[in-house]
Amino acid sequence: MKPSIPKGTRDFSPSQVIKRNYIFDTIRSVFIKYGYQPIETPAMENLSTLTGKYGDEGDKLLFKVLNNGAYLNKSDATAFVEKDSAKFTQSVSKRGMRYDLTVPFARYVVMNQNDISFPFKRYQIQPVWRADRPQKGRYQEFYQCDADVVGSNSLMLEAELAQIYDEVFANLGVSVTIKINNRKILFGMAEAAGVADKFIDMTTAIDKLDKIGMEGVANELTNRGIATAAIEKIQKMLSITSLAALKPLFENSETGLKGIEELEAFHQYFDTKPAINKIEFDSTLARGLSYYTGCIFEVKANDAVMGSIGGGGRYDDLTGNFGLKGVSGVGISFGAARIFDVMEELKLFPENIAVQLKCLLVAFDKPSHEYAFSVLNKIRSAGISAELYPEPAKMGKQMKYANARAVPFVIIIGSDEMNSGNLAMKNMATGEQEKYALLELLEKLK
RNA sequence: GUGAUUGUAGCUCAGUUGGUUAGAGCGCUGGUUUGUGGUUCCAGAGGCCGCGGGUUCGAAUCCCGUCUUUCACCCCA
Numbered sequence: 390m391k392p393s394i395p396k397g398t399r400d401f402s403p404s405q406v407i408k409r410n411y412i413f414d415t416i417r418s419v420f421i422k423y424g425y426q427p428i429e430t431p432a433m434e435n436l437s438t439l440t441g442k443y444g445d446e447g448d449k450l451l452f453k454v455l456n457n458g459a460y461l462n463k464s465d466a467t468a469f470v471e472k473d474s475a476k477f478t479q480s481v482s483k484r485g486m487r488y489d490l491t492v493p494f495a496r497y498v499v500m501n502q503n504d505i506s507f508p509f510k511r512y513q514i515q516p517v518w519r520a521d522r523p524q525k526g527r528y529q530e531f532y533q534c535d536a537d538v539v540g541s542n543s544l545m546l547e548a549e550l551a552q553i554y555d556e557v558f559a560n561l562g563v564s565v566t567i568k569i570n571n572r573k574i575l576f577g578m579a580e581a582a583g584v585a586d587k588f589i590d591m592t593t594a595i596d597k598l599d600k601i602g603m604e605g606v607a608n609e610l611t612n613r614g615i616a617t618a619a620i621e622k623i624q625k626m627l628s629i630t631s632l633a634a635l636k637p638l639f640e641n642s643e644t645g646l647k648g649i650e651e652l653e654a655f656h657q658y659f660d661t662k663p664a665i666n667k668i669e670f671d672s673t674l675a676r677g678l679s680y681y682t683g684c685i686f687e688v689k690a691n692d693a694v695m696g697s698i699g700g701g702g703r704y705d706d707l708t709g710n711f712g713l714k715g716v717s718g719v720g721i722s723f724g725a726a727r728i729f730d731v732m733e734e735l736k737l738f739p740e741n742i743a744v745q746l747k748c749l750l751v752a753f754d755k756p757s758h759e760y761a762f763s764v765l766n767k768i769r770s771a772g773i774s775a776e777l778y779p780e781p782a783k784m785g786k787q788m789k790y791a792n793a794r795a796v797p798f799v800i801i802i803g804s805d806e807m808n809s810g811n812l813a814m815k816n817m818a819t820g821e822q823e824k825y826a827l828l829e830l831l832e833k834l835k
Numbered sequence: 836g837u838g839a840u841u842g843u844a845g846c847u848c849a850g851u852u853g854g855u856u857a858g859a860g861c862g863c864u865g866g867u868u869u870g871u872g873g874u875u876c877c878a879g880a881g882g883c884c885g886c887g888g889g890u891u892c893g894a895a896u897c898c899c900g901u902c903u904u905u906c907a908c909c910c911c912a
Binding site: 396446447450519523527699724727751786791801803805822 | 836868869870871872873885902903904905906907909910911912
């Protein structure tokens with residue numbers, strides 16, 4: 390049998406895991422600095438928790454887990470005969486793989502509401518699964534890094550989360566544009582154009598603007614049954630890039646004005662500290678996930694062709710689904726796999742993160758190999774990462790191994806070194822080799 | 836879910852109109868070298884040509900199916 394892994398999944402080699410951890414560590418340290426606390430939730434959730442939260446398209450992309458035991462005894466025979474997959478699946482699967490981290494978080498908050506003091510700020514770095522067709526930057530298994538706050542309406546939190554985006558990408562060296570909009574502004578546009586009833590159709594159409602252009606959006610809107618006059622109004626509003634210019638158009642839309650107010654409040658907080666990356670208002674930013682209600686964010690890399698590498702926003706009533714009303718939340722997410730791909734493409738990973746092993750010991754024969762092991766223990770006791778080639782093999786072979794491991798120093802031990810106590814240390818980058826007593830050698834390695 | 840695309844050695848890829856024993860580079864193993872790698876030279880191992888079926892005297896090559904890869908759409912990180 391030829392080994393293989395499921396489509397859309399990947400193995401990670403040591404160097405890849407090291408790079409990925411570098412991304413995680415950078416994100417995590419910023420999360421912690423801003424006061425967010427870690428939680429973890431199971432890979433599987435009950436399907437009742439997941440279904441209906443991501444729209445019809447999202448439900449199709451949920452991985453379902455087959456029930457255990459004699460699950461066919463309780464299966465829906467009628468649905469099977471009628472080839473009604475959705476209904477039949479319900480009768481043989483109660484659990485599904487987590488699709489994102491936000492819905493499990495909402496579930497967690499509701500289940501633990503008595504133990505949580507609000508506002509509750511949490512971060513979570515775990516894999517999620519989607520039964521999507523893989524393509525560029527799209528996998529069936531990938532990590533998300535989320536930070537969310539529940540239990541406060543303050544726009545300060547939106548500003549803080551935008552600062553987190555700015556700081557993380559600055560630390561990673563990725564130049565990005567943080568786009569911000571507000572769902573209420575989009576609704577205001579729909580109202581101003583007189584198509585409030587087609588709000589969802591309108592947003593999904595204009596979300597594609599940068600892909601299909603203004604004309605494409607117009608076509609899309611026509612296809613979705615929006616009148617030409619309304620389309621012209623929408624187009625006009627989409628070309629506006631400043632909040633002040635948008636305001637007069639929202640005279641008759643209370644919601645639209647509220648959206649502008651919120652973004653103004655956001656800026657009052659955010660503008661107190663100069664941002665490293667560009668942050669811009671983008672009235673065409675819509676975002677798919679249906680639960681967003683207020684500010685929405687999206688992050689795009691400036692120097693690479695890639696979908697969004699982060700997104701988030703305010704959701705007023707996510708926990709309402711689970712019976713806890715009136716708790717507002719806001720959160721952001723980093724797409725670690727895509728950030729990885731962008732950083733790889735732009736060669737932004739620091740050179741030295743891969744070097745973890747400081748020195749390799751090599752020995753010539755059995756006595757010196759045994760002696761070398763005692764030296765190894767002393768080096769490790771000094772807190773230095775070290776390794777001894779497991780047998781006294783030929784020099785060339787051991788040196789080749791040292792090369793493959795990209796180890797900076799090799800310590801060579803034979804009968805001379807054993808008798809004199811002076812150990813030969815070779816700098817693999819320069820090729821220089823000198824002899825040191827053990828204590829001296831430890832100093833050199835620190 | 837729709838439409839394309841890909842699969843040959845561990846890796847990157849050649850392989851002509853269907854023709855007898857399927858190749859290269861890199862890597863790997865051994866030697867050149869009984870105490871020195873990243874640059875020599877020599878030798879060797881390693882392939883159900885993704886899988887299943889069909890056409891044919893004969894299939895890596897043509898046809899069908901299936902899985903997989905990559906890409907676009909839908910949707911999204």
